[in-house]
Amino acid sequence: MTNSPAARDIDTSRPHSARMYDYYLGGKDHFDVDKEAAEKVVETWPAIITCARENRAFMHRATRVLVREYGIRQWLDIGTGIPTEPNLHQVAQSLVPEAKVVYADHDPLVLKYAETLMRSTREGRTAYIQADFNNPEAILNAPQLEQVLDLSKPVALSLNALLHFVTDAQKPYDVVGRLLSALPTGSALAITHCTPDFDAEGWEKITQIYYDGGTPFRVRNKEEVTRFFDGLELVEPGIEVAQRWHPEVEDAAGEGRKRPTDAEVSLWAGVGIKR
Numbered sequence: 001m002t003n004s005p006a007a008r009d010i011d012t013s014r015p016h017s018a019r020m021y022d023y024y025l026g027g028k029d030h031f032d033v034d035k036e037a038a039e040k041v042v043e044t045w046p047a048i049i050t051c052a053r054e055n056r057a058f059m060h061r062a063t064r065v066l067v068r069e070y071g072i073r074q075w076l077d078i079g080t081g082i083p084t085e086p087n088l089h090q091v092a093q094s095l096v097p098e099a100k101v102v103y104a105d106h107d108p109l110v111l112k113y114a115e116t117l118m119r120s121t122r123e124g125r126t127a128y129i130q131a132d133f134n135n136p137e138a139i140l141n142a143p144q145l146e147q148v149l150d151l152s153k154p155v156a157l158s159l160n161a162l163l164h165f166v167t168d169a170q171k172p173y174d175v176v177g178r179l180l181s182a183l184p185t186g187s188a189l190a191i192t193h194c195t196p197d198f199d200a201e202g203w204e205k206i207t208q209i210y211y212d213g214g215t216p217f218r219v220r221n222k223e224e225v226t227r228f229f230d231g232l233e234l235v236e237p238g239i240e241v242a243q244r245w246h247p248e249v250e251d252a253a254g255e256g257r258k259r260p261t262d263a264e265v266s267l268w269a270g271v272g273i274k275r
Contacts, residue, residue, distance in 0.1 A: 235270070
């Protein structure tokens with residue numbers, strides 16, 4: 001683990017979204033305050049655990065599709081969160097060992113686990129940037145990005161389970177647009193986003209739990225999520241509930257499992273290509 005002042009500067013006085021997500025996934029990298037808040041969400045909407053797991057499964061499938069069908073060999077993953085294996089680079093490098101991945105997150109707890117994120121194959125490369133999505137210039141100008149990624153070649157911008165923590169006042173569409181503008185033709189955008197479309201009352205309660213814990217939360221409907229892909233060519237089947245996006249490209253652990261309902265997942269997912 002990385003031992004730095006930033007890594008030690010972890011606020012345990014209030015719940016944190018990444019640590020709550022770790023709880024949903026059955027991890028151990030959370031504190032009592034996170035467990036308490038997460039259990040309130042689970043009590044309000046038990047399917048949040050299914051939602052979290054389907055988010056991970058989508059990331060695995062989207063990575064495989066981008067490698068096999070679109071020749072992607074580079075990723076910029078923002079809002080990385082606490083590492084849960086297999087991480088994005090492990091999925092990509094299992095198919096193409098030369099894959100390169102740059103992770104970015106502003107949470108000092110993620111920095112603590114940066115070494116896990118940087119266990120690359122010999123042929124590939126990984127790096128970690130401690131930076132905030134809301135400051136895209138800090139990400140794009142980071143020396144780690146320049147050292148690892150070749151921005152003259154396609155890059156997949158991965159924003160999984162991130163944008164519902166970005167309010168409208170923070171101008172998420174502008175930030176996504178700025179990040180994409182730095183990437184060449186052939187690059188991709190992959191997004192998952194929580195939605196109230198299937199259970200508005202449940203997600204209103206969840207939103208309040210996050211706000212009460214000090215975390216802004218903004219779920220969006222399908223039209224609002226689709227807007228992030230303006231100007232891109234959507235990969236079939238377009239914007240879809242996560243478990244319905246290329247279910248035939250399954251990770252081994254998920255083969256043969258029962259598919260959850262759309263309401264249980266409540267997560268829009270999509271991949272777009274920059275032409």
